[in-house]
Amino acid sequence: MTTKKSVSLLTPEKQQEKKLLTIDCVKISLLLILYNLLNRIFAVLFFYVAYTYHSGKFTLSYSAVLSYLKKQTAFISSTTFSMTANLFITLMSVLVFGIVFAILFRKRESSFIKPRKGTAVKGLKWFSACFVINILLSQLISILTGILGQNGVTVPTSDFSIHQPSAIAVIVQFSYVVIIAPIVEEFIYRGAILTALSPYGRGAAVLFSALAFGLMHGNIPQAASAFGTGLVYAIIAAKCGSILPTVIIHCLNNLLANFSSISDAIGLEHYETFMSVAEIVIGLVGFMVLFTSLKKLIIDDSENVLTPKECRRYVFTNPATIVYMLCLIIPIVKSLVQANS
Template sequence: MGEEKYMAENLNENACYGKKFLKKDIKNTAGKCAVILLILSVLTYFLGSLIIRILKIRSSLLGSNSTTGMILGLSNDAYNFWVGYFPCIAADVVAIIACFFIFRKGINNYISFKKEVPSDFIVSGAFASIGVGIISSIIFLIYSIIINSHGIEIPSPDFSIPKETIYLILFFSYTCIIAPVFEEIIFRGYILNNMRKYGDFTAIIVTSIFFSMFHFNLVQLVNPILMGIILAFVAVKSESIVPSIIVHMFNNIMAMITTLISTTNSQNILLIWSSIYYICGVSALLYFLFKYGKELIDTCKEKNEVLKVRNKIFYSFTNKWSLMYLVFYLFIILVTMVAKNS
């Protein structure tokens, strides 16, 4: 009887030690992920501000000029690229380099296929992303109406299509190719895979929340979370980020096509495209969930019972670096909201 009591006490002690170790390890790994995102975010805003400062110094035109359509000596398209998109590209590159040094792993660890994946999975996942976008838009519409009813306007990112050919090419190259590749390397490559040792579902949720915060606006609050879940599931099932890159590219391309069609001012074309878009998107999402929903549910069932999923997610966002990233996120949201409504 005494021996059984000793064994029970020993097991409880080991379990307690296991929880403490796991908690510390989760905070450490998630903290590294937050450091990368802090580097990415702070550098993006710093470079954007620096470029504006340089333009002010070198430009003979201070401020915007409604007559010439120039902003600080640049056309509107040029200004948007150099102040908006170029800092994002540069910061992405630096963040990926930081990932390599922080996690000591090369990109090839996440690009190579470790198991065969049916093409149907990738194709249906790509079209399902349209359905996810539709659901996200409905959710945004609901909470935007609620917020607007209180006299508060939600600031929207500038998704306007450039008119100058060179910047139109650069815009589509960034939106449809560069951004999906870089973002998948960072989020579904480094962050997701380094969090997977705590459970696939934990890693998927944590990565998706980080992905949503990365966009720094309330318009893109829900979509990156839902889209992040689909992209992460695709990456987990295929053991490679190549399929998630394909899905991400497809999603962005479809969004750009929709934006282009909306600028034609043709109600008939827009109606036809919207009908096809909604029918295909919802149907594809239902098909994807019907065929691969069981695998998605199985992914949500984690075998590690040392800590519950909600606790692992909580610890992922309560380390000092994640809290710093959260504070920075809330600061940017607050500043943009105040600027929009002042």
Template sequence: MPEFSVPFEPAKVEKNTIRKFYNIGGFTALFQFAGSNIFAMLLMIGITAILRAVNPDASTGAVSHYMTKGAIFVAINMLTFLTANVLFAFIGLKWAKIKPSSLIKTRDYHFSDAVTHCLAGLFIWVTAAYISSGIEDIVSQYGFTTDVMDDDYGKTGLGLAIMTIYTCFIAPVTEELFFRGALMKIFSKSNQRFGIVASAVFFGLAHGNLPQFMLAFLIGVFMGHIDMKHNSIIPSVVVHIFINTMVTVMSEFNDNEVVMGLISLGLIIMGIIGFVLLLVFRKGCRLPVSTPAQSRRGIAIAKTSIGIILAFSVQLIYLVLLILTTKK
């Protein structure tokens, strides 16, 4: 309003208030990271103990092989992140005094928007996938690998069913609830652009390897953008489900050259359409632009937030250690 103005430099009281929310977001991300790892470890220990008790003659290697090659490890992964994402999303929202219902009050969102976002998101995913492959090639030249997951785990009927349900439905909903819902909402208190980028950074770090970080970060910025536009996590949930489903379908036909050729052709066509739609979308709706005053309330304060510094440092160190300790 004409009679009001925002000072370029925030006063001490305002800085402390903004820093409080950045700390809430940072510690929420840190607790989710620590909680998911602790919960997974406890589940692994508990289930291993049960299997050893039921099969006292089985060796440690046999028990481990049974867990990783069957459905157990996949189920642990699903339960871990389902619990951690939902639990800490609601803890963070409660801590920041944000109503969960505010995450789904969708504004001006139609079927045509969903199609545009999905195809534009697919183009970003394809582009990011090529970048990720380049990063993997560079790292592999030094004798390391960024692939920290066994591609052959859970190759049973039940394992594939659980993995499909988790990848295509549970992960998109719970990850969007946590990253674009809780984190972005908390980080956007004074600077929307910072909220989008910061939540995308933590989304990338959560994937646990360098190529996946780049892929998740780029698509995370886009999904944060569309959620900010429509004031809801529904748009990013739809895009996330679409992309994860496409990746799951492709992974099932890796060994079929004919089918993969058709899928690749379809990806090229949809990618070109997605590129055009992305340009149209960005022309009509750019990322939120920070005013000079808002810029002084974004990264300038965030870099003094203990919560953000700890969460970022711990997850970055974890990612680096995984690469350094995983040889080809």
């Protein structure tokens, strides 16, 4: 039996599939590394622009730019500054990413980036279920971080509250958090990854997608929560054959998550009552969807050339995958160490 299994792994068809998977895995991993690098490059460019705008001067010295901006505490700590930076960096980076992706995977027959008829309705259906999953994960992570905090471990988190509220700050934050970020993240972490890897096995592609999406958030609480929701998002996209439903889910999820800070900034009254009622209704619908449709999230890769186990092994032992994952893990570990040093 062992001999037959070993021989079957070496069939020409499987060898060819493994070769193609390895190549595409390298391409998508390097492309994701490029995206991270582009973020850094455009961040530097944005700082130069911000320096020139605020000081009225121009310099090629990056150290001088950083030194100046660090002194402008009110300027750089404002939501307008941080969200404008995020918008600029994200849009410029995804533009380059999209061009390179289109070149590398131009011959791919099935693309998850293209919208498909009827998938928008599925997005609305699964939004409530994703909302419930997100709430449950958030509560669990909150409990765990609380326990760590009681034991003297500081866990870095992100702050999305609006500092120095203004109409511009609200508009910029809404534009980035509720619209641009979800679309870009779905394009990269679902659309691109699933397009590249799902032909060899949707299960491995979904897992890669969820890990990349989780780890890119940069801190443990968000990474854990994003991994869980990202897993569900990727499964939904894989099942629907399009990221359109997950774009809708992601936008709505971010809207609800940031509704309080936006409402506070614009002075909206009695929004707590509205939010409480909305969350209860969405939660009840979500539990019903999960109860009746959970089996639909099961992915069947039995018809693929490579078995699910083989596909996962080839993807996650790929040197490019390992390098990319390390690029995401190391900053998280460093921030955790720095917070507790």
